[in-house]
Amino acid sequence: MRRFCFLWSKQGEQSSTIKKHRKPGIRIVCLLLGVCLLLTGCQGPQKEEEKKSIRIGISLYRGDDTFINNIRNELEEKAKEYEQEHGIKVTLDIQDAKGSQNTQNNQVERFISLGCDVLCINPVDRMDASMIIDKAMTAEVPVVFFNRQPVEEDMNRWDQLYYIGVDAKETAILQGQMVVDLYRKSPEAVDINGDGMVSYVLLEGETSHQDSLIRTEWSIQTLKDGGVPIEKITGGIANWERSQASALMEQWLGAYPDTIELVVSNNDDMALGAIDALERAGTTKVNVIGIDGTTPGIEALENGKLLGTVSANKGIYASAIMELAASCALKEEKPEEYPLVDGTYYWAPQEILIHDLEE
Amino acid sequence: MIGRRSKILLFFYMIFLVVLFLMCSTDLIIREPEKEVYQVAVIIEDVRDDNYSNFRKGMDQAAIEFNADVHFITLYEKLDAEQQMELILREEQDGADALIVVPVDERQVKEAVAEKRIGIPVVLFGTKAAEEKAAGEIIVDYRKMGEQMAEQMAGRISDGCPVLLLAESHGRNAINNDFLEGAAEVLESGGHSCLMAEPDETGGYKNISETLSYGPAAILAGSPESLSETAGVLSENPFLRDQAEGLFGRGNTLQILNDLDGELITGICVTDEFSRGYFSVSMAVQALEGKSVREPMVMDSYYIEKKDLREPEYEKILFPVE
Numbered sequence: 175m176r177r178f179c180f181l182w183s184k185q186g187e188q189s190s191t192i193k194k195h196r197k198p199g200i201r202i203v204c205l206l207l208g209v210c211l212l213l214t215g216c217q218g219p220q221k222e223e224e225k226k227s228i229r230i231g232i233s234l235y236r237g238d239d240t241f242i243n244n245i246r247n248e249l250e251e252k253a254k255e256y257e258q259e260h261g262i263k264v265t266l267d268i269q270d271a272k273g274s275q276n277t278q279n280n281q282v283e284r285f286i287s288l289g290c291d292v293l294c295i296n297p298v299d300r301m302d303a304s305m306i307i308d309k310a311m312t313a314e315v316p317v318v319f320f321n322r323q324p325v326e327e328d329m330n331r332w333d334q335l336y337y338i339g340v341d342a343k344e345t346a347i348l349q350g351q352m353v354v355d356l357y358r359k360s361p362e363a364v365d366i367n368g369d370g371m372v373s374y375v376l377l378e379g380e381t382s383h384q385d386s387l388i389r390t391e392w393s394i395q396t397l398k399d400g401g402v403p404i405e406k407i408t409g410g411i412a413n414w415e416r417s418q419a420s421a422l423m424e425q426w427l428g429a430y431p432d433t434i435e436l437v438v439s440n441n442d443d444m445a446l447g448a449i450d451a452l453e454r455a456g457t458t459k460v461n462v463i464g465i466d467g468t469t470p471g472i473e474a475l476e477n478g479k480l481l482g483t484v485s486a487n488k489g490i491y492a493s494a495i496m497e498l499a500a501s502c503a504l505k506e507e508k509p510e511e512y513p514l515v516d517g518t519y520y521w522a523p524q525e526i527l528i529h530d531l532e533e
Numbered sequence: 534m535i536g537r538r539s540k541i542l543l544f545f546y547m548i549f550l551v552v553l554f555l556m557c558s559t560d561l562i563i564r565e566p567e568k569e570v571y572q573v574a575v576i577i578e579d580v581r582d583d584n585y586s587n588f589r590k591g592m593d594q595a596a597i598e599f600n601a602d603v604h605f606i607t608l609y610e611k612l613d614a615e616q617q618m619e620l621i622l623r624e625e626q627d628g629a630d631a632l633i634v635v636p637v638d639e640r641q642v643k644e645a646v647a648e649k650r651i652g653i654p655v656v657l658f659g660t661k662a663a664e665e666k667a668a669g670e671i672i673v674d675y676r677k678m679g680e681q682m683a684e685q686m687a688g689r690i691s692d693g694c695p696v697l698l699l700a701e702s703h704g705r706n707a708i709n710n711d712f713l714e715g716a717a718e719v720l721e722s723g724g725h726s727c728l729m730a731e732p733d734e735t736g737g738y739k740n741i742s743e744t745l746s747y748g749p750a751a752i753l754a755g756s757p758e759s760l761s762e763t764a765g766v767l768s769e770n771p772f773l774r775d776q777a778e779g780l781f782g783r784g785n786t787l788q789i790l791n792d793l794d795g796e797l798i799t800g801i802c803v804t805d806e807f808s809r810g811y812f813s814v815s816m817a818v819q820a821l822e823g824k825s826v827r828e829p830m831v832m833d834s835y836y837i838e839k840k841d842l843r844e845p846e847y848e849k850i851l852f853p854v855e
Binding site for chain 1 (some may be wrong): 570581582602604607609623627769
């Protein structure tokens with residue numbers, strides 16, 4: 175400590191000495207250095223070469239989710255189409271986070287270190303996207319979130335964050351509407367036991383997923399508003415999974431025999447789980463409705479096992495992700511065919527798919 | 534005025550500060566070993582990677598261990614050999630350090646390697662070892678796999694039971710051809726008549742219902758796709774399911790394993806896809822590091838039925854843990 179003090183005081187003396195004997199040469203050197211620094215700082219950005227390839231890092235919350243898998247397949251197709259149409263090579267790095275936010279954060283880090291131009295993230299935990307956003311902002315890599323919507327506070331943090339998904343309220347209303355329409359057309363097709371009341375059970379997705387709550391609320395509300403006399407028997411959370419839904423349904427069939435007339439499911443996988451349980455129990459007189467329009471869901475619809483589903487147009491969904499990601503990577507204008515609400519959100523169109531009971 | 538002693542102290546102090554700065558912010562004094570990231574492109578023969586899920590797991594594992602950046606590339610058109618060659622050259626031009634190729638036309642790619650038209654190491658998946666060595670070769674003898682399948686089938690179907698072989702249009706998939714030819718040879722020598730069926734214009738196999746309408750027959754699918762598709766047809770048609778003495782094939786997609794578990798499929802032949810993916814990346818990296826060229830690696834094939842699904846020996850092949 176003493177030595178530091180000593181040096182400090184001596185330096186003070188030295189500086190006053192230098193002041194006294196300063197030579198014009200030192201001034202010139204200082205001036206030149208200053209000018210060099212100024213010129214270095216003012217150097218304009220180098221003209222970027224036209225990009226001939228883009229690299230997109232994609233992280234899926236779970237690769238075994240049927241809907242997500244459908245989107246992934248569509249994305250791969252759209253990437254090839256984009257390559258052929260624009261002559262720009264598209265490299266997709268697709269990773270499965272296996273339901274772990276920690277794994278997904280590491281994947282994002284790896285994508286950034288591998289030089290991905292843009293990230294497409296299907297977040298594991300929509301409430302915990304801040305870490306991904308932090309990393310992306312630091313590296314200045316835009317992020318297109320899809321399917322699981324991060325909270326608004328996170329989305330507002332940067333103007334290079336986007337979200338593509340479906341409007342959950344619209345989905346739910348369409349799901350409810352298909353039953354309302356069928357009830358108006360042929361009440362006995364919905365009120366199977368003819369007691370004047372449609373008894374239903376409800377299969378819900380993850381509680382942390384924004385769509386789960388909205389789908390449940392608005393689907394049932396639409397049934398009520400549409401004049402379908404409904405009565406809830408029971409409901410449960412099956413976390414979007416077929417096996418969990420199957421187990422729940424089996425339990426309910428045992429607890430409420432010959433009572434259930436309608437199964438309202440937040441997605442197709444859970445609806446298929448309910449159908450599995452119905453088949454095991456040898457029951458066919460129950461209507462099951464789902465959401466998503468997944469490949470197995472549509473197969474079940476064609477076979478008459480599933481009454482109906484609400485399908486997001488997965489082609490448009492994946493195209494929107496691909497085009498938006500490419501425009502971010504190439505620093506181009508955002509694609510006009512996928513208009514962004516508030517400059518951030520794109521909602522993919524949806525349609526009702528219903529089994530023709532007269533077939 | 535500063536004394537001489539103070540000047541010396543000040544000088545050493547400044548030197549010390551400079552050394553500290555250099556140590557902390559540059560690699561002039563302590564040099565961190567530079568880890569090179571190898572760019573490896575994997576080009577398969579298909580438009581989808583559905584049959585490559587375990588392969589990709591092995592590949593990803595090796596990519597982490599060997600510090601490789603692996604790109605997985607599928608074709609725009611299935612089994613388009615010309616396009617595959619274009620992609621090979623494109624990847625080389627775009628800076629790939631090594632290639633792993635599942636060739637559409639094995640001969641064409643081997644010729645390109647032999648003629649040194651591809652200037653970077655190539656690891657090839659083949660059915661026969663090449664005369665001119667690539668950087669690495671992983672061989673699956675599909676003909677032998679077909680023979681093995683037929684031997685197992687013979688013990689499970691009735692004597693003289695006809696077998697319907699599901700091939701690709703115009704025999705354009707060499708792997709399927711080898712597999713079915715190997716099987717047909719053994720089956721015919723065992724007294725089973727073999728009927729080769731090609732998909733119709735819709736891509737389905739009309740012959741299945743036609744053949745089974747005449748009486749019981751066994752079905753052998755040449756590709757994982759035709760195996761899954763046929764399992765789907767049998768699940769929807771109880772008559773056909775009763776008439777089929779068994780459905781056999783190759784491949785281990787999740788759908789195939791589910792159908793095997795659900796007894797829609799009687800038996801399958803598989804290889805260890807995880808190891809194929811892992812070793813292909815490891816061979817590519819070894820070639821890049823200048824290590825000696827390995828002898829071709831010949832993969833074993835295994836016949837599996839429902840009862841074997843949970844056997845530890847097969848479980849690790851069918852459901853590898855990443």
